[in-house]
Amino acid sequence: MRAYFDHAATSPMNPEVLAAYSSELQRVGNPSSLHAEGQAARMRMETAREDLARTIGAATPSEVVFTSGGTEADNLAVKGLWWARNADRSRPRLLVSTIEHSAVTDTAEWLQTQGAEVVWVPVDADGRLDLAAFGAALREDPERTALASVMSANNEIGTLQPIPEIVALAHSVGVPVHTDAVQALGQVPLDFAALGVDAMSLSAHKIGGPVGTGALVISRDLTPVPVLHGGGQERKIRSGTLDVAGAVAFARAAELACADLPEKAAVRAALRDRLIAGIESSVPDAVLSGPRGAGRLPGNVHFVFPGCEGDALLFGLDVAGFATSVGSACSAGVARPSHVLIACGRDEDTARSVQRFSLGPTTTAADVDALLAALPGIVDRARSAGMVSSTPAWMNGDT
Amino acid sequence: MKILAAMSGGVDSAVAAARAVDAGHEVVGVHLALSRMPGTLRTGSRGCCTIEDSRDAHRVAGLLGIPFYVWDFSERFKEDVVDDFIAEYSQGRTPNPCMRCNERIKFAALLDRALALGFDAVATGHYAEIRHDPAGSPELHRGVDMNKDQSYVLGVLTAEQLAHCYFPIGASASKADVRAEAEHRGFPVANKPDSYDICFIPDGDTKAWLADKIPMRPGLIKDTDGQVLGEHEGAMTYTIGQRKGLRIERPAVDGRPRYVVDVDARDNTVTVGPRRALSVDTLEGIRTSWCGAPPSDVGHDEAEAIDCEVQIRAHADPVPARMWLGEHIAEAPASEYSVPRARPAGRLMHVAVQEPLSGVAPGQTMVIYRGTRVLGQATIDRASSRTAA
Structure with missing residues (x-):
């Protein structure tokens, strides 16, 4: 008899999701193909996008960019937005909390080698962001700041961050906010539009969906530089053949987890x-x-x-x-x-x-x-x- | 029994774990992470602390259907093995880090933890055998394959440790047999090369590695009469018996090769001499320990010595000798000795060999055998020649 206490690592697939996923895997059709099978696949892909957008409160389905998971979404948000906003070398600063997942901290550390000035914003003894320090770091040089990235919920100790306050502080000086919401999804209400964040990373397998599927929800006002170049899928933000089965399963898992x-x-x-x-x-x-x-x-x-x-x-x-x-x-x-x-x-x-x-x-x-x-x-x-x-x-x- | 199989990712420990499973024991595989930054040890496939090795061990555990964990002993390994290695060299000694690892990590920190967590024994892939005397005390014996025998590096084990050791492949006829068995069992590590070098020195260049860690002071190279023959970059990287890389321009008077015969860390002097100056016939050891029950017949002066064989390197031949015990010393002041280091408390061990030995360096371990049985060991502190060849 085993008891599973590691849902934050990965959670068992919901049987309803598994049924949707496996039936989708049996269908043929690349959503980018022009024939009937391709068009049908495109239809199912866009329905999944709309479903997921509705579940997580995106203003429009086109804000949802499917990725291979949370790590890719974090990379795309942090690298892509830093590259885009610092293209003319005018905004090298990147504000990151000290308790982010390694998909954000390692990305930020790597960006330091590319010229990023990373400001590590401290947390209190419970892991809550020090808002005074965050505000001070923002005000120090907002014009040269590309992005602030603060996770919605910590994967190790479960601390929830005051995202609306963080967004208000950052937006008051014109700095966009990315949040890694991989752990928050399905556990606390998430409404992209209401939170006001500019980009939000999500993953399917923490909420009963398949491994290998995630999304970056990103405001239409921002265009990150792609991490993956290729066929130009997902509004040229994320190339790679669209994973219809993954998207359908993710949308279904999110709907079930958030109901x-x-x-x-x-x-x-x-x-x-x-x-x-x-x-x-x-x-x-x-x-x-x-x-x-x-x-x-x-x-x-x-x-x-x-x-x-x-x-x-x-x-x-x-x-x-x-x-x-x-x-x-x-x-x-x-x-x-x-x-x-x-x-x-x-x-x-x-x-x-x-x-x-x-x-x-x-x-x-x-x-x-x-x-x-x-x-x-x-x-x-x-x-x-x-x-x-x-x-x-x-x-x-x-x- | 509940057995913790220490799995390095190599073929020997893989087969050892498999045999422990076959013997009906409840086996759990554990890989020891010995470096905080595996990347620094990853160059090539040397050594025993790479990510690939951890994965190989994990794969074998999976094939055996046993649970597998990686335990972090990197801090202990750094303190007890790596730092000790540097400290010994900086004092002109030549340590054996594998023995230190057995003494302090595998059969100490790991075994202690295993026992505390409810295991009965630790199994490793060493080629050595444990037998029991009529009274039931464990004895350590050489492995059946003399070419692979690893009893020397296990000579530091005590009776308490031996009681919880399990060497499932010690009775194997040869390494080839072990590889064949791994192949037969479908282990992907069956043809993995043996590791020979010091695992924490990735490229095998001990001298360069040490030069990076120990401040090097240039000093003099002298002959046994005190005549200056040249200069060295730092005495610590020389080892007694070394012949190559001495950087002496003038040839010896007799035209024969010269060897390092002494390394004095305090004076920062390297002494070279002819091969015969390397000959020693009496050895004095510190940190004496007994591998199983101490021999009951050994006395405290030469007249009460016992006959035995002594081996001074992992792959050296054992030589006939007489061994007796010296005084029980307390921590002695550093200045008394040729190396600036206090002798640890404990019984001194004296060994007189029948045929002179060559190239004995302080810091080496002498392991005492009687036939195939390991009696005990001591760390060589002084080596001298009574016959003055």
Whole structure:
């Protein structure tokens, strides 16, 4: 019996989405072809675009640019808008929060090698953007600022950002805003037009859609320089044969995930709070990361377990049947001290001693209770294994 | 038993893990990440800490149907192996980092963590055998294939460690057999080249790597009579027994090759001499440890010495010797010794070899054997010649 607590990594495909996806995969037709099959495919593609646009509150379907996922959408927004707005080298500045996903932070770091002046905007101990620092960074040189990028919800610790305030500050000095909303979609209401952001990254597989599909929703006032050049699809912003099945499945998944969202989010938040309260009572020195209540994703629980290596805890949970996460891992599969926790002011040992439990549509109260029953013993055992940086007892012995 | 199979991504540890599974154990594969920045160690396919190696290990674990994790020991590895390697060289010693890794990482930090997490033993792909004496104490023996035997680098293990070690391929007839078995099992690593070099020195150029880490001071190259023969760029990159790269213009009086016979880090002097000046017949070791139960018959002076064989390098031949124990020293002041380093507390080990040895450098490990059994080891601190050849 396994319980899946890693919905923030990827969430199981909704059976209705799977049915739509697989039936679409059986059809032939490139939407760019001129014949009947192509025209039919184009029709289904544009219907999917309209459906997704409606679900996420885009002003017009043409604001939706389909991509291969969240990472590509982030790259397209950050690189593409920086390239476009700094084409004459007049706006090299790029404002980025310190707790972005690596699809944004690594992109920003790479842009530094291309001449970008990246301003890292700090967050408070709960991971919420320091609005005073953000405002000051904006006002320092708004004319030379290409873009501000702040995620809607943090993937590790679940902190929701005050996006409307961020947009108001940036727009007051004429700076466009991109938000990575990959974790927010399907968990909190997202309305592109109402939020006022200029670009928003989305991914399908976090909400029950297929891996390999995402979108950048982008205002018609902005034209990013493409990352992918080729056949000129997606208004020349994103070349590559259109993925009709992916778009149809994504649109369907978004519609299902966002239907009755307040009610579903309330149910999930109640499970979340049950898990938080249970951990706090059974492991008294565990420290919740990020805020409580409405400022937090309904599906995110993230704790620091002092004196436990995160990967030892993950191992114990995994063999006991619980799929969890330590947050970030490098390409070799090594758990890394979380840059998000470091940005929230924690030290490196603390940033290694973490565990994320992310809840989703399939999570039940029984899953939560089973986890709560198993966790204290697993924490004790991981704690007895100690931190890797400490010295094993027998090495201090005499020969 | 619950077995943690340490999987480097190579063929030996892959087959070891497979045999542990076949033996009916509950096996979990773990790859050790030993570098914080794998990219810096990725050049070529040397060493044991590349992303490719981690993926190879993961693939084999998948084929075996066992869980697999990558554990980060990079911080420990840097402190206990890499920094130690640099410190030893900067004091004119020649350390063996693989032994240090076995002593401090694989069979210490990793084993400790494995036991704490509920495992009974750590399995590795070393060619060595564990047997048990009549009283049930574990003994370490040479692997069956003498060409691949790795008991030397395991000589640092203690009885407590041996009790939780498992070497499933130690009884293999040859490496070829292990490769054939990997091939038969369909492992993609069956034909992966062996790793020979030091894993954290990607291009194998130890001298250049050290020159980057240790401040180099030019100094003098002298002969055994104290006559100056030339200059060097830094004494630490020379090793006793070294013949090449000495940069001496004047040939020796006897016209024969000259070798490094001493490296004095304190004076920053390299001494060269004829091959016979390299000959030593008595060795004194520090950091003595016993691999299993200590030999009961060994005494505390030469008259009570036991007969044994000593091996001073991983692939050197063992030579007949007599071994006895010296005093139990506390931390000694640095100035007493030829290298500016305090001797760690512990029992001194004395070894007298029957035939002189050549090219013995302080910092090397001497492993004591009796037949195929490893008795123990010590780190060579001094080597001298009683016969003054």
